[in-house]
Amino acid sequence: MRLSRANLDRLPSGIRRPAYDRSRVTPGIVHLGLGAFHRAHQAVVIDDCLAAGAPAWGIIGASLRSPDTRDALFPQDHLYTVAVRSAEGTDHRVIGALVGSEVAREDPARLIAKMADPAIRIVSLTVTEKGYCHTPQTGDLDERHPDVVHDLNNFDAPRSAPGFIVAALARRRTQGHAPFTVLSCDNLAANGHTVQRIVTQFAALRSKDLGKWICENVAFPCTMVDRIVPETTDADRAAVSTTLGMHDAWPVMTEPFTQWVVEDRFSAGRPDLAAAGVELVTDVKPFELMKLRLLNASHSALAYLGYLAGYETIADTMRDPNFARLAASVMEDAAVTLTMPAGTDLSAYRASLLKRFANPALHHRTWQIAMDGSQKLPQRLLGTIQDRLRRELPIETHALAVAGWMRYVTGSDEQGRAIDVRDPLAREFAGLARERGPVAERLAPALLGIGKVFGPLGADARLREAVTNALGKLYAQGARRTVESC
Incomplete structure (x- = not known):
């Protein structure tokens, strides 16, 4: 038996599950980089926001390359388990904040369209440092990066995170929609400022006017994220599935500690992150x-x-x-x-x-x-x-x-x-x-x-x-x- 919406009621009583009606949840966030860290960190916070009565902040996750996470979670209605491990034992919680998933390289046009939807107010990222196609020492876009070269010649079929962000923002500008907030959750120095520089530099190579519009209208808050999330092993999958009494193809393992500090600067609103434990500050x-x-x-x-x-x-x-x-x-x-x-x-x-x-x-x-x-x-x-x-x-x-x-x-x-x-x-x-x-x-x-x-x-x-x-x-x-x- 597979973990799914139809089987939630069959979970053991000690397993925490979504405390809201998932059928009412609509997407307000697109997240690039659908890996273990996001699913153990930001998605848990958004799950708490949904439980507090904010159904318009569901997440569409997008893997930039591999279909593995999508293939594991789609048959489970995108439900998965977060197993919090300590010396005292393991607590299990099923997360329902993820309402859809995409594999960017399979259909880049579809992902751009979803990011351009005015219902999406935040595009967040955990693509690791190398996913920004930049030079870490300077924080500038690496114009010779193969994905950047490709994306500048294939504007509507990008491969990189900056390419997708710029393509979606350009479409929203053309259609007269307000821009989304770009929320980096990666370990970059001054990540919001760095990603703003990378994205505007990329956009300016395509159109100086577009680069200027993004610089003047799009918020790029700085953030600090902290939670240790090891790689999930087959033994982890087996242990979680035994506890659930049903199969979870891709749970995530983590520790009890979690921290998220966010500069409170958003282009198009945000959920009540503070109520979910996020520290909102003016200087990260x-x-x-x-x-x-x-x-x-x-x-x-x-x-x-x-x-x-x-x-x-x-x-x-x-x-x-x-x-x-x-x-x-x-x-x-x-x-x-x-x-x-x-x-x-x-x-x-x-x-x-x-x-x-x-x-x-x-x-x-x-x-x-x-x-x-x-x-x-x-x-x-x-x-x-x-x-x-x-x-x-x-x-x-x-x-x-x-x-x-x-x-x-x-x-x-x-x-x-x-x-x-x-x-x-x-x-x-x-x-x-x-x-x-x-x-x-x-x-x-x-x-x-x-x-x-x-x-x-x-x-x-x-x-x-x-x-x-x-x-x-x-x-x-x-x-x-x-x-x-x-």
Whole structure:
């Protein structure tokens, strides 16, 4: 028996389910990037809004490439389970906020039409950093990106997130409809401002007037999102289905903690997000930097160095007291670069992160977090390094994390086994690794010279020395001994 609207009444009494009439829900949001994080985070908030009596805010989810999520959820009337895991046990909740799904590349015209519908007032995104087709160091559109080149020549059949947004906004402008809000929920620096720049630059390449109209009329609020959402495994599916007494093809696993901070600036209205636990603020930047530099930076350090040390998950890595100390050191070094609103307790936040990382019920793989490092390092590690150098503070801890990334992207682990490096620049990394070999004095400067990742910072002699020394230690004694001695 499959999870579906017809079978909701057959769920065990302890399973929370949609507390509203789904037949009355109409879409008000199109979400690009129908992955696990969105379904465990924003969709849960919208589910609460629907339960509070706001039926016009259902979500149409769109996968930009793969049909897998749509194929799993469509037979279930787009219902799915969020399993919240902690050391005390697992709570299960069926989410009903998703009312439809699309696969963008199968029928781009249909997705554009749905985004152009005036009933849609928000287009939100979780497409990961690489999905914005930009240069992370500058925040500008990468005009040579293959998807950007394609979309500029196929305006009504785009592939990229910026291409779909611009095509839909152009249609709304032509039809005389108000624009929707573009709400990025990805870990980009100043994500609202960055996405506004990317989208308006793309639009201006098509039409300067369109770019100007978007710049003047479309709201791009900044956001900060926080919830750990590991990849769903077959064992997870089996466990959830056993608990439900029916099959759920794609549940999502997560932790009890969740946070969403949003700049309260919308083009065409919004649901009552505050009532659903969202923090609405006038300036997101302090919270964004706090999360990027404390949570994401330490997560990346644990991922690269933990993977090299042979640890499969973050919780496994945190059981090693030396790696737990490394994570705390990354946070401590980053904390001095932050200026937070009055009343913010950074010490308590750091303590909560260490506890969350050590959650034994979350199987968050180091390999999963290690993906797309070229897109993540500027926001997570390099900003702190730059600020500490400016203050003439030591950078050895963050340099070790960067060196761990370098050792990882060579594509070979400490036992000589191949690493499945998933990154837009993976070929470039592999080429440099072959050319320079496992010699820190040759490899570190070559990787630091990749402008798309490091920009001018890569030429800083202090950074080069610190990273080269750290990479040399990783080659000489391995990740475990290096972390133990740092």
